[in-house]
Amino acid sequence: MKNINVYEKYDQQSDRMTGRTEKMTGARAIIECLYREGVDTIFGYPGGQVLPIYDALYDSKIRHVLVRHEQSAAHAADGYARATGKVGVCLATSGPGATNLVTGIATANMDSIPIVALTGQVPLSMIGNDAFQEANITGITLPITKHNYLLQDANDIPRVMKEAFHIASTGRPGPVLIDIPKDLTTELIDFHYPETVKLRSYNPTYEGNIQQIKKAAEEILRSYKPVIYAGGGVISANASEYLRALAEKVQAPVTTTLTGMGAFPVDHPLFLGMLGMHGTKYANYSIQESDLIIAVGARFDDRVTGKIRSFATNAKIIHIDVDPAEISKNVRVDIPIVGNARKVLEDLLKYVDKAPTDDWLQRIAHWKRSYPMHYIGGKDNIKPQYIIEQIHEACKDAIIVTEVGQHQMWAAQYFRFSEPRTFISSGGLGTMGFGFPASIGVKVARPDKVVFDISGDGSFQMSSQELATVVQENIPVIIAIFNNGYLGMVRQWQELFFDKRYSYTCIRNSVDFVKLAEAYGALGLRVTQPSEVRPAIEQAIASGRPTLIDFWVECEENVSPMVPAGAAINEILDLERKA
Amino acid sequence: MKHTLAVLVENRYGVLSRVASLFARRGYNIDSLAVGVTEDPTISRMTIVVRGDDLVLEQVTKQLNKLIDVIRVTDLGSEDTVERELALIKVNADVNNRSEIMQIADIFRAKIIDVASKSMVIEVTGDENKIRAIEQLLKPFGIKEMARTGKIALRRGPKSV
Known part of the structure; x- marks a missing residue:
């Protein structure tokens, strides 16, 4: 336990230093900069070249969450950022510590998430000598x-710390890395934090160009079949309320991307669900028949557009x-409009009104009735979609974090999100092993919320060592493993496109997840019957402990519907499997 | 189609690798690249000749602008510009053909900057075509070695990038 008097002393120092310079070590300066940026928590793993930084951290009041692998530090910082909109911070040593951050940084980069990664580096004089634990991380x-x-x-x-936080959090957000040679952290400097x-x-x-905004408004007003296509940019710009206002004023339907989930309430009558490869049929049909697409903070990714020449x-x-x-x-x-989604939508709202969309909305309602999202429920087997529905019923305002694969798609398809920043998932890079460490960052940022990591038995094993972190730090996330004994999404593709040749995708019976959870000191629950699903969810929420639920789900359930890779998005197949 | 871009960047460690890495990652082809400091010592100017259609050019320009160290990107292709490359050519030369080579150099307003008993070094500036032309004419004598810069370019008239 750290001495509370040390915090107080530190506080006084911090206050005293405002607006003037003081001598301190580079390591202390780094911690001081974190304070000035309002950082309350960082995620990291110590090592040789960051010893002085860790020493300065020891008597600071910044919370440091010690992960068990540096990749998790980057994912946790990412989760923290997605849940709050603030910059997430991770810290690792030089060489392998730094290279272990790489997947986490790439994940944040693809989804435009603001994180600052601090890495130790060998002393300046040794850079380039292939010194012990040296890697050219920049x-x-x-x-x-x-x-x-x-x-x-x-x-x-x-200056560099200030710039890093500024660059990470403004414009299109993204990760910024600062590599810090060890000798700089022990040097004494005159500390002065720049204000700008x-x-x-x-x-x-x-600000969007106002002429372009007016032109866009004219197009919207005379469109008969508009569709609003919203992405993660709406969430990062905190523009959800304006998105909703636009949809309601124009009476235009809204579809979102995977990372845009939560930007628009799922239960809203104008909502079409997700579009693209595993989107709803009616979202894809709407896009293909529309006469105007209003894309907001989305980037026409190939998983969304399908065959690009046939897109809308x-x-x-x-x-x-x-x-x-x-x-x-x-x-x-x-009509391109470059600008912050919140500001542009706010301006656009001034010039739009209801568009002639009555017939269009009727047509969409017909599609919704004819092609609803559905699965065939099981009597003896647990359907994964059913678990998602039960989690939603048990806790409607839970934050859902996911790994990557089938379970991720089911979470996006069947959880009824109502708020932004409640669906947290690696969209662009598609990083298995992201969810569990990200959920650590989410729960630390939002201790008031129930946080689920929706996981597969494959993905979970890429980060399972973080059970030690959540137990040691008492971070009560709930891991729901959709255990089907397969690397399910790859198996699904092998079933559909490789003649059921399940090459190296069967991982059945390889691990007892309940015992694994217990070995780390977490609560482990096993669910093998549909009737046990809801009680286990309730028990996990009530326990207030880090909990792993091992759901034995239907092994060869497919994510449906599906647009095969390279097809147009209205060429969408039903793949539901009978009970 | 070739485009000449004038790219003003912070004169700072690592900027060249950022630009090169961008071209490599996005699969754009650099035909030539010349870098040097400008009248402002904190700014370097890169002249990049890139091959591609208008769509590629637009993406290259936008992606370059996204780099934090890039200050401004200007496409000189559509402008009235002066362009120069520099080449140093070491050619076999002895008493028998020295004057002939000097005549060729004269025609191209090139300079002889080194003479030895068996060789000469010729300095020539001009656009790509001119340098190719003198290279062709000197080839029969035997070019021992040649070093060439990338293209640099400025707009004509008082306007600057």
Whole structure:
């Protein structure tokens, strides 16, 4: 336990230092910068080159969550950022510590999540000598960061830290890495935290061009079959309320991407569900027949568009995005509007009104009745979709974090999200092993919420060592393993496209997850009957402990419907399996 | 189609690798690249010749602009510009053909910057075609070695990028 007097002393020092300079070590300066940026929690793993930073951390009041693998530190920082909108911070040592962050950084980069990764580096004089635990992490992370720094002078620490948080959190958010040679952390510097950032080459556009917005409004007003297609950008810009206002004012239906889930209430009559490869039929049909697509904070990813030449061929496209490089990257755009989704939607709302969409909404209602999302329930076998529905009924405002695979799609399809930042999933990179460590960051940021990691038996084993973290730190996340004995999504593709040749996708009976949970000191529950599903969920929520539920689900259930890779998104197949 | 881009960047450690990495990752082809500091010592200017259609050019420009260290990207392709490359050519030369080579150099307004008993080094500036032309004419004498810069370019008239 740390001495409370030390915190107080530190507080006083912090206050005293505001607006003037003080001598301190580079390591202390880094901690001081974290304070100034309002960081309350960081996720990390110590090592040789970050010893001085860890020493400075020891008597700071910043919470440090000790993970069991650096990749989890990056995912946890990512989860923290997705749950709060604040910048997540992770810390690792040089060499292998730094390279272990790479998958987490790439995950954050693909989904535009603001994190700052701090890595130790060998002393300046040894860089390039292939020193012990040396890796060129700025070189390695060049293509997967928004920006990165190799510090060369301890006096740059305050400026670079300030810039890093600024770059990570503004414009199109993303990860920033700062590599810190050890000798800089022991050097004494005059600490002065800059109040503003001066970067002549970085000025993100926030306000949309008003002429473009007016043009977009005109198109919307005369459209008969508009569809709003919303992505993760709506959530990162905190624009959900404006999205809803736009949809209701125009009377236009809304579909979201995977990372856009939660941006629009699932139970809203104008909601179409998710679109794309595992989207609803009616979302995909609507897109294909629409005469106007209003894309907000989405990037026309291949999982969304399917065969690009057949995508919404009759529609004009309005594309609202904070990143100009996304405009016309994958599809031709008729009216681009570069700007922050919240600001642009706020302006756009002033110029729009109800569009003539009555017939269109009727047609969509017909599709919704004819092609509803459905699965065939099991009497003896547990259907994975049923578990998602039961979790929702047990706890409607839970935050759902997922790994990657079939369970991820079922979570997106069957949980009825009503708030942004309650569905947290690796969309762009599709990182198995993301969910559990991310859920740690989520639960730390939102201790008031019930947090589920929806997992597969494959994905979970990529990060299972974090059971030690949640037990040691008493972070009561609930891990729901959808245990089907397969790497299910790959198995599904093998079933459909490789003649059921299940090459290396069967992992059945390889581990007793309940015993594994108990070995770490977590609560482990096993569920093998449909009737046990709900009681286990209730028990996990009531326990207040880190809990793993091993659900033995129907082994060869498929995610349905599905657009085969390379097909147009209205060529969508039913794959439901009988009980 | 070829485009000439003038890219102003922070004169800072690692910027060249950021730009090169971007081109590699996005699969754009660089035909030539020249980098040097500008009249402002904190800014370097990269002149990049890139091959691709308008869509590629648009993406290259936008992706370059996303790099934090890139200050400005200007496509000089559509502008009235002056462009130059520099080449140093070491050619076999002895008493018998030295004057002939010097005549060729004269025609191209090239300079002889080194003479030895068996060789000469010729410095020539100009656009790509001119350098290719003199290279062709010198080939029969035997080119021992050649070093060439990428293209640099400025707009004509008072306007700057």
